[in-house]
Amino acid sequence: MAGSQLLSLEGVSKEFPGVKALDNVRFDLNAGEVHAIVGENGAGKSTLMKILSGIYKKDTGVITYQGDHVNVSSPHEAQSLGISIIHQELNLMPHLTVAENIFIGREPRRKSRIFLNNSKLVKDAQALLDELNIVLDPKELVGEMTIARQQMVEIAKAVSYRGEVIIMDEPTSSLTPSETEALFKIINSLKANGKGIIYISHRLEELDVISDRITVIRDGQYVKTMKTKETSIPEVISLMVGRKVDQDQRPDKRALSKDVVLKAENISTKKLLKDVSFELRKGEILGFAGLMGAGRTELARALIGADPKTSGKVWLKGQEISIKNPHDAVQAGIGYLSEDRKRYGLLLIQDITFNVIMASIPKYVNKFGIFKKGPAAGIARDSIAKLRIRTPSEKQFVKNLSGGNQQKVVIAKWLARDCEILIFDEPTRGIDVGAKDEIYKLLTQLANEGKSIIMISSELPEVLRMSDRIAVMCEGRLTGIIENKDADQNVIMQYATKFRD
Amino acid sequence: MSTTVKATTSEEVSGNKFMALIRREIGQVFAIAGLVIIFAFFSFMKPVFYSWANVSNGILMSTTVTGLLAVGITFVIITGGIDLSIGTGTTLCAILVAHYVVGWHLPLWSGFVIGMSFGALIGALNGAMIAFLKLPPFIATLATMKAAQGLALIISHLTPIRFDTVKGWESIAQGNLIGSIPNGVLILFGAAIVAWFILNRTVIGRYTFAIGSNGEATKLSGVKVERWLILIYALCGLFVGLAAVVLTARLGAAEPDLGLGYELEAIAAVIIGGTSLLGGKGTISGTIIGALIMAVLTNGLRILQVQQEWQYVVVGIVIVIAVFGDNVRRRRAGEIS
Numbered sequence: 001m002a003g004s005q006l007l008s009l010e011g012v013s014k015e016f017p018g019v020k021a022l023d024n025v026r027f028d029l030n031a032g033e034v035h036a037i038v039g040e041n042g043a044g045k046s047t048l049m050k051i052l053s054g055i056y057k058k059d060t061g062v063i064t065y066q067g068d069h070v071n072v073s074s075p076h077e078a079q080s081l082g083i084s085i086i087h088q089e090l091n092l093m094p095h096l097t098v099a100e101n102i103f104i105g106r107e108p109r110r111k112s113r114i115f116l117n118n119s120k121l122v123k124d125a126q127a128l129l130d131e132l133n134i135v136l137d138p139k140e141l142v143g144e145m146t147i148a149r150q151q152m153v154e155i156a157k158a159v160s161y162r163g164e165v166i167i168m169d170e171p172t173s174s175l176t177p178s179e180t181e182a183l184f185k186i187i188n189s190l191k192a193n194g195k196g197i198i199y200i201s202h203r204l205e206e207l208d209v210i211s212d213r214i215t216v217i218r219d220g221q222y223v224k225t226m227k228t229k230e231t232s233i234p235e236v237i238s239l240m241v242g243r244k245v246d247q248d249q250r251p252d253k254r255a256l257s258k259d260v261v262l263k264a265e266n267i268s269t270k271k272l273l274k275d276v277s278f279e280l281r282k283g284e285i286l287g288f289a290g291l292m293g294a295g296r297t298e299l300a301r302a303l304i305g306a307d308p309k310t311s312g313k314v315w316l317k318g319q320e321i322s323i324k325n326p327h328d329a330v331q332a333g334i335g336y337l338s339e340d341r342k343r344y345g346l347l348l349i350q351d352i353t354f355n356v357i358m359a360s361i362p363k364y365v366n367k368f369g370i371f372k373k374g375p376a377a378g379i380a381r382d383s384i385a386k387l388r389i390r391t392p393s394e395k396q397f398v399k400n401l402s403g404g405n406q407q408k409v410v411i412a413k414w415l416a417r418d419c420e421i422l423i424f425d426e427p428t429r430g431i432d433v434g435a436k437d438e439i440y441k442l443l444t445q446l447a448n449e450g451k452s453i454i455m456i457s458s459e460l461p462e463v464l465r466m467s468d469r470i471a472v473m474c475e476g477r478l479t480g481i482i483e484n485k486d487a488d489q490n491v492i493m494q495y496a497t498k499f500r501d
Numbered sequence: 502m503s504t505t506v507k508a509t510t511s512e513e514v515s516g517n518k519f520m521a522l523i524r525r526e527i528g529q530v531f532a533i534a535g536l537v538i539i540f541a542f543f544s545f546m547k548p549v550f551y552s553w554a555n556v557s558n559g560i561l562m563s564t565t566v567t568g569l570l571a572v573g574i575t576f577v578i579i580t581g582g583i584d585l586s587i588g589t590g591t592t593l594c595a596i597l598v599a600h601y602v603v604g605w606h607l608p609l610w611s612g613f614v615i616g617m618s619f620g621a622l623i624g625a626l627n628g629a630m631i632a633f634l635k636l637p638p639f640i641a642t643l644a645t646m647k648a649a650q651g652l653a654l655i656i657s658h659l660t661p662i663r664f665d666t667v668k669g670w671e672s673i674a675q676g677n678l679i680g681s682i683p684n685g686v687l688i689l690f691g692a693a694i695v696a697w698f699i700l701n702r703t704v705i706g707r708y709t710f711a712i713g714s715n716g717e718a719t720k721l722s723g724v725k726v727e728r729w730l731i732l733i734y735a736l737c738g739l740f741v742g743l744a745a746v747v748l749t750a751r752l753g754a755a756e757p758d759l760g761l762g763y764e765l766e767a768i769a770a771v772i773i774g775g776t777s778l779l780g781g782k783g784t785i786s787g788t789i790i791g792a793l794i795m796a797v798l799t800n801g802l803r804i805l806q807v808q809q810e811w812q813y814v815v816v817g818i819v820i821v822i823a824v825f826g827d828n829v830r831r832r833r834a835g836e837i838s
Contacts, residue, residue: 055721076723091721093714095781096707104711105724107704114703143714157722 006031006164006196007052007083012061014047021047023220025061029165029196034187036199036211036228040240044220045200046088049167052198053085054078066164076105082163086154088170088200094143099125101142102157128156132186147174147292155186166190167198172206174292177497184210204233216240249465250484254448256468257282260318261452262334262421264303267312272298272476276312280421280452285443287467288456290496295476296456297339300423304329304336330359335414337407339426339456345410348399352391353380355398355409359417383412387442404435411442422446423454428462440466460489474498528775528827532790535823539794543801550804557683559800560793565674565685566591566748568792570767571774572689572696573740575788576733578771579700581713581780582631582638584734585764586645587741590623592760593649594745599662599755602670609669612749617742623649624738628731650761657757664753674750685747690789692743697785699736709733713780769816770795773823794819 008028014021022044029035039045050056052063054072063070065081072078078085092101099122100107108120125138134152142150151171158166168187172180187197187210199211207214207228214231216223216239223239262280267273272295280286288296301307303314305323314321316332323329329336338344347355357364357376364376380394387408391401398409407427414422427443428436443466447453457463463470464487471481472495480495544551570587577584598616601607607615623645630641664670674685700706708729711719720726744763749755774791776783798819802812 053721074723075721076725079723087721091715091718093711093718093781095710095714100707100711104707104719104722107707109704114705116702116704116707118702 004031005029006066008064009048009052010062010064012048012051012063013059014044014051014056015059021220022051022058025217025220025222027215027222027225029198031164031194031196032191033212034191034197034199034210036201036207036214037217038201038204038207038214038236038240039217039223043217043240045217046169047220048217049085049169049198049200052078052083052165053167054083079161079163082161083165083167084158084161084163085167086151086158086169086171088173090147090150090154092142092150092153095141097139097141098129098136098145098153098156099138101153102128102138102160104157106160125156128160132156132159132189133182134186148176148179151175151179151183155183159190164194165196165198167200169200170202171199172201172203176291177493180206204236207236208233218242248461251285251444251466251468254283254468256284261316263315265313265315267299267302267314268310269298269302269307269476270310273302273309274477276473276476276478278471278478278481280454282452283447283450284468285447285453285455285466287463287470288454288473289458289460289463289470289492290473292458293475294473294496296473297425298476299473300336300425300454300456303423304334306336330417330419333418333420334423335359335417335419335421336423337410337414337425337427339429341403341406341410345413346398346406349397352384352389352394352396352398352401352409352412353377356380356383356394356412356416359413379416380412383409383416386415387412388438402435403431404439407431407439408442411446415446419451421452421454423456425456426458427455428457428459436462460492463492464488472496527830529784529787529790531826531830532773532775532787532794532823536790536794536797539797539801543797543804546801547804550801553681555800555804557681557686559804560796561686561689562674562683562751563800564792564796565689565751566744567763567766567770567795568689568789569692569740569744569747570763571770571788571792572693572785573737573744574764574767575696575771575774575776575783575785576700576706576709577638577737578768578776578778579709579713579780579783580730580733581716581778582730582734583642583768583778584624584627584737585639585642586623586627586649587737587744587767588760588762588764589646589650589653590620590738590741590760591745591748591763592653592755592757593623593656594619594742595749595755595760596653596657596662596757598745598749599664600656602667603662603664606666609667609673612667612670612673612746613743615742616746617739620738620740620742620745621735622738624741625731625735627738628734631734632727632730646764653757653760657755659757661754661756664749664755671750671753674747685751688743688747692740693785693789696740700785705729705732705736710781713782715781766795767792769820773820775827791823794823 006029010026012025013023025048037045047056051058052072054075054077057073063072070081072081093104102125103121108117108124109115110117122138129136129138134156136149136152142153151174171183175183190197201207211228213225214228214236215225216236218240259282260279261282265277267276276299290296298307302309305325305328314323321332323332342348353376356379364372366372377394383389384391384394389405389408391405398406428439431439443453455466467484469481469483470487470492472479472492474496479498482491549555570591574584574587594616597619598612601615602612627642627645630636631638672684674683676684678684678687700709708724712726712729716726770791771788772778773794774787776787795816798816799812802815
């Protein structure tokens with residue numbers, strides 16, 4: 001079914017200061033096929049796609065498009081060639097309508113060329129949406145729509161360029177199963193029309209369904225291209241990682257205390273959460289699973305008082321406490337580690353010492369308010385040793401550390417504050433597989449030492465591997481708490497989609 | 502079957518649309534209500550306040566210059582930028598207009614051409630520094646603001662240039678083409694209507710919103726954002742030039758030390774009018790209402806014989822109330838957290 005070759009890349013390299021992001025990579029795409037590119041975070045997939053869509057310039061290499069050598073030097077040029085991309089982070093203008101977003105840069109104009117033809121704009125958008133079987137109001141403001149519907153706008157926009165090649169970077173990362181299915185229908189009809197689709201996804205199980213071929217890249221280098229029918233998920237994973245990885249690892253059996261450290265009852269918020277109740281035991285890792293928008297982060301924020309609760313009670317070690325703001329939470333020994341470390345967890349242009357003592361500064365100043373340098377550096381060095389933070393010294397700026405080591409600095413901050421309860425929001429987001437293992441070990445070590453951990457994660461293998469029990473949320477409600485031994489990906493997904501569709 | 506389904510949805514949609522319109526424009530509804538309340542308050546305290554003489558010459562006429570500047574800077578603020586140079590830019594344009602029109606004995610209409618050309622040039626320069634040198638708008642326009650202030654003083658030799666020799670110059674602002682409405686007020690409202698069309702009906706208006714909403718995405722969509730930014734700042738400059746002409750016509754002279762601080766008055770009017778400093782959102786009508794609120798306040802307090810010093814304090818408080826009120830409303834509506 002695959003047609004003629006649309007696009008090929010040979011020997012493409014790209015270097016950033018200090019990093020070789022792509023090294024002699026090749027790739028090709030036929031008309032009427034879906035060719036998946038997989039690789040770990042930082043493997044170079046996004047860099048490759050940015051070169052193809054004109055955002056980055058390649059250092060070396062040849063791109064052939066429909067038989068001609070081309071030099072894609074700007075997004076504008078990529079689009080006029082017929083290469084469009086759906087970016088991983090949605091690239092829409094929230095204050096504009098669906099139709100305005102789809103045709104941005106190519107608005108139908110009146111004869112004067114200055115004035116817009118808004119009625120034609122809406123009509124064209126409607127025709128396109130109908131053609132793709134996407135049910136959206138062209139006049140709706142994009143900022144007022146759900147992420148999934150925004151994703152549909154992105155797809156319509158990409159198709160509207162009428163190009164031959166459409167790049168989709170993680171298009172399903174925020175979609176429910178039925179929305180994913182709808183997307184696949186669109187992809188299949190594009191395929192049937194002879195379009196070539198480059199499909200990037202972390203969800204390997206999707207590739208079985210949607211892709212024709214799979215190319216693996218690792219550390220910026222080309223590894224292998226395979227027909228999807230002739231390979232398997234374990235093979236793809238081992239090619240991605242460069243070694244065998246056990247996807248189905250589970251936590252070691254640990255003797256769990258019966259002591260309840262934290263008890264939450266009927267937590268509700270104005271916007272999303274509805275009567276969420278759960279108990280967290282001493283030394284336990286309680287995983288929170290669910291789809292995007294299920295309310296897991298919102299629950300954490302309500303617990304630590306970052307967002308107001310409309311109802312709900314919280315007990316700490318049997319005593320009812322009132323947490324009205326993050327300060328109260330820290331006083332109660334609850335530390336929250338945001339999924340966006342760089343924005344909410346770290347001072348990037350400060351050293352490790354400053355970051356480690358940030359939540360416990362009063363302990364490290366004398367009565368005149370002057371810093372006690374010795375003890376501060378001491379706790380920083382202790383943390384570096386205990387958490388195995390890889391750094392030349394405690395004076396290193398945090399922005400120079402890798403993602404995994406940055407995460408450890410955030411953990412050190414809360415340990416320095418003597419937090420008994422740690423809430424991890426996506427603890428391994430943006431962290432490489434090797435470093436992930438270390439974070440996992442660290443979490444287990446902390447739990448064994450008696451810390452109680454709430455771990456919010458969107459990666460099911462991670463939830464299954466780490467959690468003693470798994471709480472699943474859907475649309476702001478807690479739909480189930482499962483013992484690890486009773487859980488698998490299917491069971492979790494069932495709970496996670498309980499109220500959907 | 503399918504028709505019934507369609508009928509209900511379209512009905513629902515139109516119902517939702519009406520509610521959405523109200524919800525979207527509620528900020529302006531509040532602003533108009535605020536304007537009416539303040540107006541009613543002063544009218545009640547001093548009936549002379551609502552006399553046509555006071556409304557036309559006291560309130561509307563005093564809005565013309567800051568109003569024009571506010572309309573221009575609305576475009577810049579919607580892109581998420583700022584232009585601090587519009588105040589002293591007005592001074593420089595005024596001096597240049599006087600320099601050429603008075604010095605070279607040019608006809609009246611050429612004053613508009615000169616003022617708006619130099620205004621657009623200053624704006625384009627700001628835009629170029631922001632788009633190509635990648636200077637933050639605050640810094641780029643701060644630099645222009647100082648430079649314009651200096652140039653105005655240099656060109657004028659620190660003395661006001663009078664328009665005594667130009668016949669009818671003052672009628673640009675003070676004459677009455679239509680009824681008893683001062684021409685300056687006509688210019689302001691005419692310019693506001695043109696600005697509304699540009700913002701809502703033209704390509705440059707669409708890109709103004711797009712850049713402010715998500716500049717990176719706009720660029721990735723193939724829009725030449727740099728070029729449009731320069732045009733948008735130049736467009737703002739056109740209004741600066743127009744404001745300069747109106748200012749000189751009101752005073753009968755170009756004053757080299759008058760204009761500094763106008764930029765903040767204009768920005769205050771835009772903010773009171775509900776345009777977001779974060780970009781992506783804003784209206785011309787809101788800006789006009791904002792400018793009117795400021796003018797009504799200043800004029801009303803003056804009529805109540807409140808000292809000038811206290812007038813400033815009141816304007817400060819009104820800005821806080823307006824923006825805080827807007828924040829509360831939007832938090833309730835769930836637009837921001």
